[in-house]
Amino acid sequence: MSNHPAANTPHRLSDPHVLIPVALFALYVIWGSTYLGIRYALESYPPFLLAGVRFLCAGVALYGFLRLRGMAPPTWLQWRNAAFTGLLLLGFGNGLVCFAEERVSSGIAAVAVASMPLFAALFSGMYGEWPNRRESIGLAIGFAGVIVLNLGSSLSGSRLGAMALLVAAMCWAFGSAWSRRREMPPGPMNTAAQMLCASIALLIFGFASGEQLPAHPTMRATLAVVYLAVFGSLIAFSAYLYVLKRARPALATSYAYVNPPVAVLFGVLLAGEHVGPYDLAGMAIILLGVLVITLAKQKRAH
Structure with missing residues (x-):
């Protein structure tokens, strides 16, 4: 029989109070950076094949590792549910973001996707899990921040890109x-x-729509695909599914409000994009909205 400290260590390491903040941090920073990663990868790879290759490599690696570790394969019902969810989250959600980023900048793509928590609140409400009053206030503040952020640079240049981003957010x-x-x-x-x-x-879909894999991709584009597969898919997507299962939807989806300022910041530092006063104001309001949602979740937990 193990002594108490040894028995408690795994419990502390798996404590949701520890893992949820760590997972959220990974979502905020890593997924914020993936918008720029997608932009770099699109220099050589077409959008749907880019997403397909990214998830195929990450999925095969993770599935093989788990099976070698002795984890049982999913049941038929679990495969069916995973297929439907994966099609919505990754097929439409990520595939359409890649498609849109051929037409709009990485920062603007992240801004448009920030409408996702509002759709999430609506769909969760259809299942009887409406956001509470404080969460609703946080969602409203966050969306106001998205509007302010969007005033700084318009999506009007590409209606198709804007529509793709909206559908991506709804599907996710x-x-x-x-x-x-x-x-x-x-x-x-x-x-x-x-x-x-x-x-x-x-x-x-990529091959059927006429996309082809590049014969001579640039080193930067290929490294971006590797980064998206390892960090964006294996690490951050696992973190998202963990938070989604153990936290309220408003907190689990709060990353979508933090990703725009992070994406814009990466764009400024690494791609020379410009930040105006609307961008700075919008980021501040967005972070305030996330803070309200987080505090509402903590108060509800007590």
């Missing part, structure tokens, strides 16, 4: 709300199954 939100109430594969196997299923759909 519905997939998140739907999957919370379904039997999904356990733990990281859920991540692997969703990526495998989504990658097949993305690759089929």
